Amino acid sequence: MPTPPSPTRPVLIAGAGIGGLTAALALSRRGVPVAVYERRRSGEILMAGSGLTIWSNATTALGTLGLADVLLARGEQVRGGTSVNEHERVIYRMRTARFTWPGSVPSVSISRGGLIDLLMEACGEAGVPVHEGHRCVGYEQGPDDVVLKLDDGRTVQGSVLIGADGIRSAILAQLHGEPPQPLYTGRSTYRGISPKPEGLEPGTVYMFHHAGTRVGGGAWHVGGGRVAWTLSCAADPGEREEQKVLKERATQLARPLPGLPSRLVAATAAEAVIRTDIFYHDWRERWGDGRVTLLGDAAHAMPTDLGQGACQAIEDAVVLADALVGHDDPVAALRAYEQRRIPRVRWVREQVMRLVRWPQIHNRAVKWLVTKVIAPVVIAVKQRSLWRELQRPPLPSNTETATGGTR
Structure with missing residues (x-):
């Protein structure tokens, strides 16, 4: 029984x-x-x-x-998201209402x-x-x-x-x-939570990427007048960094990006910056x-x-x-x-x-083709069906x- x-x-x-x-x-x-x-x-x-x-x-x-x-x-x-490159050119925008299932x-x-x-x-x-x-x-x-x-x-x-x-x-x-x-992805992410800055629209997930340095990240409101931010870069796993060095490194990563990431890092207390190496499992x-x-x-x-x-x-x-x-x-x-x-x-x-x-594409010509020509087209075609399926309710x-x- x-x-x-x-x-x-x-x-x-x-x-x-x-x-x-x-x-x-x-x-x-x-x-x-x-x-x-x-x-x-x-x-x-x-x-x-x-x-x-x-x-x-x-x-x-x-x-x-x-x-x-x-x-x-x-x-x-x-309510939505905006992705920009290092020149603050908008790569794509999305509105979550378009992908959310009824009810x-x-x-x-x-x-x-x-x-x-x-x-x-x-x-x-x-x-x-x-x-x-x-x-x-x-x-x-x-x-x-x-x-x-x-x-x-x-x-x-x-x-x-x-x-x-x-x-x-x-x-x-x-x-x-x-x-x-x-398994290590080859990338590490610096994270923090800062006071809400000017210029970040409430309800918007702001994403940024620098094709040259391969640094990317995001920023979004998390309630209570605070904004969470991330900066991701290629790095060896397990590198030990003192707490004050974490903020210095995040500041360096943010510098080539549009203005918002640097303002967010500057407004974050040094002891509140953390680093996470990104791992995953084989399926x-x-x-x-x-x-x-x-x-x-x-x-x-x-x-x-x-x-x-x-x-x-x-x-x-x-x-x-x-x-x-x-x-x-x-x-x-x-x-x-x-x-x-x-x-x-x-x-x-x-x-x-x-x-x-x-x-992980390293050939510069191929990367230019993918980033400048293929990516915007693929994103425009795929994002609606992809995001809608991701947000399918589980029951x-x-x-x-x-x-x-x-x-």
Whole structure:
């Protein structure tokens, strides 16, 4: 007989990032007992990262959990985007209304810490236990349960285990029999959050690129009178830089670009500038086994191009909850979740990897042809269909059940 989740055998979630917390909340909202285990303390989680754009596919998923209003109140509704080159020539513009599905919640930009805080609050109100300072190191499966192993030697019994423990997931390592080997994109991103400057239209994601230096980035409002910015460049991974050097390096990267990036970096406190080397995983078709499955970066870590990493983790979470509630057999539910998610995530990742490979053209003549002639045409033709498909709601009923917020 299948063993469903119960108070003594809850759904166990390894990881309290965006995907893990969303999954915990989605399950709790559906009456499924759940417990979360996270290696970091809440202060570390809230300080991690910079700004995010949560596109409509993911905000609509959060809307089904009753979070649309608070998300829009704490963040900034995204109405469009503008991309310029080093000469401030507009490469393309987009309006998100053209790509948003009927009945969906609008796209929102927010700080990563702001989104984590929002999810933590909602989980707390729902009575979801989030156990901080507990590193998940492995698991054992039985016929009727799964046992999660913690780094202090303790074990926890549950009905199923969700590995949401990030790109270096211990759950993924055991599932595949070897530690994950993240692949480096060859690019590093400097990030920060500054006070809102003049000249950045509210609701607009501003993107910039310098063809000569191959430096690119973006800036967008994240609510509270603040703007998140990024500057991405080619770099060796793992370079250690003192905190004051991070801002100096970001200042150098911004200098050849149009005026806004330099103003944003100058307005950011040196201690608030961070560097992130961009890694990803090789694609894996196998996400789970028995009573164990993966979501988010543990399943499909991808580069940050297109801003779908957090969004796909949120999609994973609501589809997983839907599958677990819709099946009497938890094992069958996990396989159904994987079958629903793998084709979608594979397609999204393919679109991202095309962008990652694009800057790796080194022949100057070919790069000129691609950048000046081919790119504007391809973008004009492809952007509407691409962005509309990216923002497809993850559940067929999402456009009917999303609540709260401006449509």
